[in-house]
Amino acid sequence: MTRAAVLGAGNWGTTFAKVLVDAGNDVTLWARRPELADDINAVHRNDDYLPGIELPPALVATHDPVAALRGADLVAFAIPSQSLRENLAAWAAHLPPDATLVSLMKGVELGSAKRMSEVIAEISGAPAERIAVVSGPNLAREIAEEQPTATVVACVDEARAESVQKLCGTSYFRPYTNSDVVGCELGGAVKNVIALACGIGQGMGFGDNTVASIITRGLAETARLGECLGADPLTFAGLAGLGDLVATCNSPLSRNRSFGERLGRGESLDEAQAGTRGQVAEGVKSCRSVLELAKRHDVDVPITAAVEAVCFRGMTPPQMLELLMSRSMKSES
Structure with a gap:
């Protein structure tokens, strides 16, 4: 079973973590606030961001980013784009060396005008072949409700894009691949x-x-x-x-x-x-x-x-x- 970490327990991060669990992966979700992680573990809900949505009992949440990253084969980032650089600098030493790094963020960094995958590459030192992007008409709540939707997994390494595609494909979430990051x-x-x-x-x-x-x-x-x-x-x-x-x-x-x-x-x-x-x-x-x-x-x-x-x-x-x-x-x- 693939081990995945999702860093960021907002709407989209929580939803993508649910998608990964439903696709058969072992998933840990990092939450900035410890009380939110405790709620997700205790009642399997994230009512701060997705009120009324039941989360899979197999989804584990933690406030400890090191614990979330330990042994991960896939690491997905779902935090506000302008906070990526600061957070990733603190996490970089704990990123597993061969993990696929997935950007769920949609933004361009202020100051540098860099795309999120470029910031990930700069701070983590990972080559572009290890960095994928998930993008598309992905309104989090509709996906959390398991309404049918499609998305794109983009990576310059087509084999890695196909790997991520398989890891997040479910009956309600259909990923396509693209090499145009x-x-x-x-x-x-x-x-x-x-x-x-x-x-x-x-x-x-x-x-x-x-x-x-x-x-x-x-x-x-x-x-x-x-x-x-x-x-x-x-x-x-x-x-x-x-x-x-x-x-x-x-x-x-x-x-x-x-x-x-x-x-x-x-x-x-x-x-x-x-x-x-x-x-x-x-x-x-x-x-x-x-x-x-x-x-x-x-x-x-x-x-x-x-x-x-x-x-x-x-x-x-x-x-x-x-x-x-x-x-x-x-x-x-």
Whole structure:
């Protein structure tokens, strides 16, 4: 039986740990708070993040990262993207030398503009062949409820991607493989920003035409940036691109879309953050790092730039709309 460690007991980390157990693996879930680990072990629930969901009794939780990592064949990281570097620096010495390292995170690091797999490689010293990425239309609660969904396991080593695919495949969770790590990670990071823009539009009272337009043009700027970074354009038409984008921009379960709605209704960044009960809307920080990444490569990302201006430069949602709608006319292609 494969031994797996999942570091991070939020919505997605807990859900992915459940998926791994249901797929037949021996899984330990690391929780930052000891009382949360105790609750998961005692009552097999994580009501802080997934209220009402019954977790497999075989899932073991711990507050000790060293214990979680001991003997692991697969280590999955499910923490806020901007905290990865600091946490991984503390864990790196305890990572089993041959373990597959899996990023469940969707973001670009502030300051370095690095994707999560790049941060993992830098801090752990692991080669790219040992690092995989899981991305797709993966709203945690729906998967925890065992609603059918598909995902992508991306790794430059196709054999390792296939290995992770087998380890997390269940009757309700269907993984596909892809060798385009850049495209899969970028799609997952930028979609959070585009979801904020969709939420802002909905918060302002606009309907489906507006949302569909933002989704489509958001996909276009994601693909432009991805192509410049060497991604396969076809990736953005797949699960880690369009699939994840549509789910995140449309679902009320999406923290980014819900956060954007609050901004669109006129709430400040602090007011919107307070209304999310402390859960992270990754797009708020990612809009800055994605914009920095695009600037470094001289790629035009108008929606990302507008979202960053609303979040951090005092632009109002009506001003954002006027800015985007007054851009010069051009060919769609």
